[in-house]
Amino acid sequence: MDTGHINLTFLGCGSMNEAILGGILAGGLPAAQVSATVRRPERAAELRERYDGLTVLAGNEDPEANRTAAAGADVVILGVKPVGVAALLAEIAPVLKPGTVVISVAAAVSLELLEAGLPAGQPVIRSMPNTPSRLGRGVVSLSAGTSAGEEEMALAAELLSSTGRVVQVPEEQVDAVSAVSGSGPAYAFYLAEAMARAGVELGLDPELSAILARDTVAGAGYMLAEPGADATALRRAVSSPNGTTEAAIRSFDEQGLPDVIARGARAAAERAAEITAELSAK
Ligand SMILES: NC(=O)C1=CN([C@@H]2O[C@H](COP(=O)(O)OP(=O)(O)OC[C@H]3O[C@@H](n4cnc5c(N)ncnc54)[C@H](O)[C@@H]3O)[C@@H](O)[C@H]2O)C=CC1
């Protein structure tokens, strides 16, 4: 798939869309082919400063920003909060080219809602990325809308491949993907925070403990990223029989930590379903 002449635009460019933008530019798509819209001019200036050659339009000073960016695009990536998606679609629907591929990264926003806000036949893809995309270490799922065929899915996969791994899932699984990999980086950061606090309780200097925790979670992440890595085998390699690690893991198991994590992920998926229901009731 040739992305050589693709014009790509990011509508809304906060944490998630900037992470994708960063990954795609680092992957070699020329900034001249990419644009982004934001609300505040200060945020636009920040992005222009950070990404040389990127066109950034700010809605607060140019009410046509989203329409201008969307009208010229072959692919648009919607990166606003779920509650803002319908209004954004209403804004851009009249100016989109018929073949423009609309990708939404919004959690809980169904393909049905996306398609209802766009002209019939517009190719739409629902995706669930995560923030390590910025480093090319993300994982993103794609689910095809009714008018997104193999060609559009291949184009989206090709564009997003520089952000990390791309998987295809049926839409019914997106909330589960979100609960594992969409929110997942926050779980890993939460673990690092908890480990740092544990070190302080054991008498370490807070700054040192934060460094130990951060570098350890990052180092473990690098090991997991190696080809063929297996989390269970890697964990066992740290755990000497009857040693210190085993004592910690036994304590985690006795306290039901795997269940705690499963219940947390379930809460994330349930919240996604709740937001979907809230949005469809509007
Ligand atoms: N943050 C994450 O790790 C992930 C977020 N997502 C999804 O990504 C979407 C964005 O989330 P975040 O980046 O975290 O939020 P964010 O608040 O950092 O970014 C949203 C951005 O959109 C801008 N914006 C809002 N309305 C706009 C409009 N009409 N025109 C132009 N810009 C507009 C806001 O000013 C803001 O900068 C959400 O729908 C979320 O569900 C999905 C996966 C992971």
Ligand SMILES: O=C(O)[C@@H]1CCC=N1
């Ligand atoms: O917290 C959220 O709602 C979004 C979706 C997945 C990660 N962040």
